[in-house]
Amino acid sequence: MKTIGLLARDFIPLLLALFVQPQQLGLLLAVLAALGLLIMQIRVKKVKTLTAVNALFLTLAIIISSIMPNVNILAYSQLAVYAILACTTLLSLGIGELFTMQYAKDTTPEAIWTHPLFYRINRILTGMWAGVFTLCAIFAALTTFGVLDRTIGILLANAWCVPGFIANMMLPPYMQRRYAESMRGTKRPELDWEPVVSLEASVQAGQYDVIIVGSGIGGLTAGAELAAAGARVLVLEQHMLAGGACTTYTRRGGFRLEAGVESVSGLDEGGPLRHLLARHGLLDRIEWLKNTYEFRDGEEHTIIPETFEAWRDRLAERFPKEKEHIHALFTELAICFTQMRTVFGPDRLAPRIPNTIEEMNRFAEQNPNYLRWQGRTWKELLSTYTSNQAIHRELSFLAGYVGDAGEETSADAMIPLMGYFIYGGFRPRGGSQVLADALVARIRECGGDVLVSTDVQKIIIENNQVQGVQTKKQTYHASTVISNADPRLTYETLVGLEKLPSAYGGEVKKLIPSMSLFVWSAALSKPFATKNLIHYKLPEPITLPGTSQTITGIGIHSPSACDASLAPDGQGTLTVNIITDASASRYKAMTPEEYSTVKQEVDRMCRAAICEIDPAMADAILWTEVATPKTMARYLRTYEGSVYSSRRSGGNAPDFPHHKAPVQGLYLAGAGVGYGPGIEAVVISGGVVAEELVPYFANRSHIHTA
Structure with a gap:
């Protein structure tokens, strides 16, 4: 309601000019009101488009009417004002500086301004006002050029603002309620049921809760x-x-x-x-070993420091011209991660989802940085701070943990991965x-x-x-x-x-299936050279003839280098992960000879990659085995061997x-x-x-x- 009041307030000068008689008095009152509003908005640095347009045209109108008192300047002013407003709102849609956001920002906490829902509501409202002002301008033109009676024309030209005000009043709370409902969970009628739970647990064999x-x-x-x-x-x-x-x-x-x-x-x-x-x-029953990470891209060989701040500083040293941007980016990521964690608590594992509009606003006030990136890609987040592609690649090397979209992965999915560096990624000993x-x-x-x-x-x-x-x-x-x-x-x-x-x-x-993997595992006669988890971009892309798949990068790690209990004394294990399409049915349809050929191709590629990293390891390989999407389908029981289960497609709700x-x-x-x-x-x-x-x-x- 407050937003409606502010919007209605800025229409007051125009209404005074149109309906107060005589014309000169109406214009005088209108100009005083418009200039008063404009001065007030200038002082708080929140000038509204409508106020500025009104002040300009009403000032011109009173000057012209003083010089030519017999001219009905208001007929032209009304047309001019609505035409300018129609063009202004349409332009604001095109450039993203939405007309209604000027008013909405006066009535909502600043933290809300970056929320996707806030933008979506205001985009719809601005589009609605663009339509309203266009209709107003059309009827104003019909009145100005004598097609409609002046009194009727003025009423019709302004009447379109009424449904605009009603929509502006009703649409935002409606969309907020729908959004809150979507955060709480679906309201589909077929899912509206309660589980059947007896008050006493059954002790009969084969009977469970x-x-x-x-x-x-x-x-x-x-x-x-x-x-x-x-x-x-x-x-x-x-x-x-x-x-x-x-x-x-x-x-x-x-x-x-x-x-x-x-x-x-x-x-x-x-x-x-x-x-x-x-x-x-169970905290004391498991000993956790901290992982470290390494990034290899051509001649670039970077061991990621063990702390987030050290990684930031290392990047700033390598890219001194980007130092300010890197610091700002890492600060934003750390804040986003911390704010994301506020939805969890020791008393529950499920995130605390805001249930009401008030809770949503309060959550946005408390977590503005995290909410800023909801519905946006990791690339958008990174590009806001730096366009340096080398920095983008390094900060995106864990994207394979959550899919195969690279920088197009959602920021929502990537921000949690920063926890691997802010706090650490771990493996249980054993x-x-x-x-x-x-x-x-x-x-x-x-x-x-x-x-x-x-x-x-x-x-x-x-x-x-x-x-x-x-x-x-x-x-x-x-x-x-x-x-x-x-x-x-x-x-x-x-x-x-x-x-x-x-x-x-x-x-x-x-x-549709999520990504799958080729997994190459090797037993080594000696420990691998590093315990780092390595993201390795191949010097040249490799195409596997048996599948026609082109490989550009792989993940390499030695679990036993981090945890010696996983291999006999003085020996080691090594694993190479290669992202591939989840197409288990394709491999199931192969003849044993064709399937064996694919595995041999993967084996040769992985051996060659290991030789590039550590030539001495080639002679230390005792035996190898290769898992494919067919293996994943068999042991993980997932659709087409996807390692992260089937996932929603663009066609799903x-x-x-x-x-x-x-x-x-x-x-x-x-x-x-x-x-x-x-x-x-x-x-x-x-x-x-x-x-x-x-x-x-x-x-x-x-x-x-x-």
Whole structure:
């Protein structure tokens, strides 16, 4: 309402001129009002376009009317004012300096000004006012040139402002409410259900409160939270090891290899993983080893310093002309990361989402830097501070952790990755399996069960209500199931699209795979030269004939160089990750000879790359193995072997896939649901599901605490 008042105030001079008689008195009052408003706005350095236009034209009008009192100058003034306003609002749309933002900024905290919603609302309103002023100008012209009676014409010329004021009053709160609802979660009617939870836990064999399909960290997080809250939990894992991508397996000779996790974030004071471990008494059960990073690009060889400030200073030394910009950029990133952490707390793993317009405004006031980049790309953020492409490349080398979009990755996804440098990225001593095993142990301590080598074939649904799951050997019953499997495979394979509303099934079919990997693993007769995680841009792109894929960069790391327990004494392990398309079906269709050829090509390329970095390592390689998207599909059970599950495409609704399914009692957790890839993100995902379910077990008599 205050915005409407300010906008209406700036229309007062024009209304005085048009409706106060005689003409000279109306013009005098109008000029005094317009000049008074203009002086007031100049003093506070907030001059409005409408005020300036009114002051200019009304001043000219009173001068002309004094010289030529018989001329009805107002007829031309009205046309001129509305024509100028129409052009001004249209121009403001083109250059991004929106007409209505001048008023909105007077009534909202400065922190709100950079929020995407603030800009979107004002862009719509400015477009609406451009249309209003254009209609006003058209009717003013018809009046001026005698097509319409003057009195009727004046009324019609100004009447269009009325719906403009109404829209300006009603649209912003409506859009804010919709935005707040979207932050709280979807309001789709098919997801509007409550889980069925009995007041007493069943003690019958095969009967549980909650069954979790898949033991990735998202599923184990939900399992630990729910088991501690009193639910009887069963986790079922098709692989021989629990943990999903967070597993460590042993190969011949005693070499221990990682399934995928190489660096873990979220262990800082505000980190959700730290909160999870602390809540369950697991912080002291795991020793965390800090990772270091290295960036190689042609002749450029940079070891990333261990602190964020040291990295900033190193970059400033290398690019002295960019020193100011680098310092400003690193300051912004550190502030954004800190503000992002304010949504988490030890009492919960799910982020605190503002529920009301007031909470949204307060959140924006408290976190303006972080919100500034919502809905924008990492490239936009970097380019705001520096156009130096070498700096861009170095600050983007972890983009592969969250996909294959490079600098086009969203700033929302990249800002959390800065935690790897602000606080640190870590690996558990003994391998990533240690983290998974700690959560499994916690679930069992709280009375839950975790079964491996147990392949779920189907989620049983009757009358749109979950009944349990069917494995190869047995049926397990529960009214609540959490699928930690890939969302597309969950719906297509475990549930069946025929069990979903037709529109929802259409959304499922639009899901696309995220990136996949070739993973080359080697056993070494001696330790690798560095423990750094290396991002290596190849000197020349390499095309693999068997797949026609061109490789420009790879990731190299030696887990055993950081943690000697992963290899026999005096020996080592080495892993090379190569981002590739998730196309497991392509590899499944190959003949054994064709598939073997692809693996050999990857092996030769990786050996050559290692020789470029450390020639002495070539003779230290004892044996190698290559995993492909086909391998990922087999062990991770993801759509087309994507390492981060299927993901939303441009054709999907923004809130799809949601953590609730359109089947009563069915939830989803993991990398494909809401919070993206990485250990920290899937912990949040599992925490969101658990937080929704925990209150239903609040009345259980036995609650487990750490």
